[in-house]
Amino acid sequence: MRKPNCGLCTRTGQSCTFPTKRKTPQRRRQESQIDSQKLERLVSLLESRLSDGQDIDMLLSQTEQLPRVNDTYTPNSLDREQDQPMRDDSADESQSEIIVMGTSIMGEDSTSPASTFRSTERDIPTWLGIPVPVLTELIHLFFAKTQGWLPLLHRPRFSARFMKNGVFEERNHSNTEALLLCGMFALAARHSTNSWFHGIPAPDRGQGFMEKANTYYEKCQSDQAPTLEYLQGCILLAAYEYASGPSHRAWILAGVCVRLAYDLNLCNMDEQDESKDWSVLEEQRRAFWITWEVDTFGSLMSRRPSSINRSMMVVKLPVSDEVWFADQPVESPIIDPRPSEVWKILLESQNQDPRAWFLVANILLSVASEFAAGRFTCQRDKEELVDAITCFSLVMSQRFTLETLERETPSGDAARHNWIIGIHLMVTCARTTIQASFKPQSPEVLSPPRHLSRIFYHWYPDYIPVCQPFLACCLLSDRAYPSKEMADAPYTGYHNSDLVSLVLSQYASVWNLASIVINLRASLMRHDKDNSFEKRFALFFPSRVPNNRKDDKPTIGGLDGGELRVENVSAESSSSDSELQQLLQPTELGDAQTLMTELANMAGRGLPRYVQGDTQPDWNSGLSLNFLDDDHQHLNYLQL
DSSP states (O other): OOOOOOHHHHHHTOOOOOOSSOOOOOOOOOTTSOOHHHHHHHHHHHHHHOOOHHHHHHHHHHHHTSOOGGGOOOHHHHHHHHHSOOOOHHHHHHHOEEEETTEEEETTOTTSGGGGTSOHHHHSOEETTEEHHHHHHHHHHIIIIITTTSOOSOHHHHHHHHEETTEEOOSOOOHHHHHHHHHHHHHHGGGOOOGGGTTSOGGGTTHHHHHHHHHHHHHHTTOSSOOHHHHHHHHHHHHHHHHTOOOHHHHHHHHHHHHHHHHTTOTTTTSSOOOSOHHHHHHHHHHHHHHHHHHHHHHHHHTOOOSSOGGGOOOBOOOOHHHHHTTOOOOOOBOOOSHHHHTTTTTTOSOOOHHHHHHHHHHHHHHHHHHHHOSSOOHHHHHHHHHHHHHHHHHHHHHSOGGGGGGSOTTSOHHHHHHHHHHHHHHHHHHHHHHHTTOOSSGGGSOOOTHHHHHHHTSOGGGSTTSOGGGGGGGGGGGSSOOHHHHHSOOOOSSSHHHHHHHHHHHHTTOHHHHHHHHHHHHHHHTOSSOTTTTTTGGGSOOSSOOOOOOSOOOOTTOOGGGOOGGGSOHHHHHHHHHHHHHHSOSSOOOHHHHHHHHHHHHHHOOOOOOSSTTSOOTTSOOOGGGOOGGGTTOOOOOO
């Protein structure tokens, strides 16, 4: 076999000398191979930029599959290695790169396109699938827009417990904590403009949180001992349900709140001096009063008995949020539910917060509502209630006039503004309720509440959505407790219907309850026979049970005593009168002891009341309210 000659030997005529043993080629430095230190540095960089560990695992698995330069050698490559000069090690490190999913991550360059590799959702921590920034915003919205009409939580204590550096702290929460948080988020979400709620109407933005809250509510039911935190969570659920419209579930939740409040002894918590922290006691009082409000609202709308007995309440009225958050104790009186006492209970008190006065107005309205819906009433109680409402109206005209609201800036305290508006709305409803209790036979006797125009004039439109949603029902106060005649008569509503419609529309922008009230109002105007609202809003429909009142006697203002004679006295009273007169005027002198015995026996059956002289008005006659027939409508019994 002929040996090959190189080009040089061929030109010079010489033969090539071949070595007997081939020299082992020297391997070049592995500049393209990634050493362990560089790989650890790159992995550390990725871990700092990526939040999902699966991305790191994928990156490492693909890195191990990268081909190494020294794994394969060809003759051409060997020639290139011999001809190509050595590169500096530092240059090799700066040029080394990893190709992952078409993205080049260069060294430790902070401007690397790695930022496009991760998604926004993966970097932000979440709780229950909701980004923490959204939950943080909802917490701030709750205390800014919901706490004003639902003053339930102590903000400093809440922030110390659930937030860190002003941001919601995501962690494993207990069932009661999750119930409380979801209830807050459900009420506050309607005020959020975050893109997370894009495409969801404002009144429905809290529905997802409400479903989660119901899940935790069911889990909490297995707990043995009730806690204040559990009660607060149930209060938030009940408030949300009623703000969405009266329903069976709202009624049941209100009852659960009442039972929990009773179980925690909140109904008589101020019966004796407690050595507990004043701020903690104030939080308990607030839980009780909101429970009472929710229970009262549900009972009033459905014309059902309330679950809380006012005569057994021994609870102080709440103070303002400012002094509560600042931990500055303020003396506040224990509520006295008697109308003759409750209207003046705050006159000399250190507590002059409009919220406390609003609760007093609410108590007067609840008493008036029970009087209007009750079958057996006392004339003395009626007169006491009328006087109390009148006195309270006079006090309000001096302390919380609507004109003072004109001097407040629109960016002022919305909660204070709305509580003052609420006081005047409550007084207006109480007046209308008292008038309705006289059962006029024609709708013309009850004049619509024209005072509403003045209230609307001083109510900032921006404050309406952050006002207590239950007050939307006050705008139909002229239709409360209607008689059968009023229900059949044409109903055009309030004399300025556009004002009511606009206020309800402002309410309805965030509260479903106002939308339902709008539909209810339209239904009443159409005289719908098959009305689905009657069960939920029985207040605005005639009672199915005839109301045969057993009033002692009516209040007839401006009536001369000569106009009331013996013929207006009931048969039972007349019989008793004649029997007593026979005893007092015997035909012959009898035994005094026998006479006293007979008097005692009559006292056991109930002695009739007597009028001193024939010229005095017979206020104690047994005249019933049926005396108000068509012939006596000129007698205006109540002018508030």
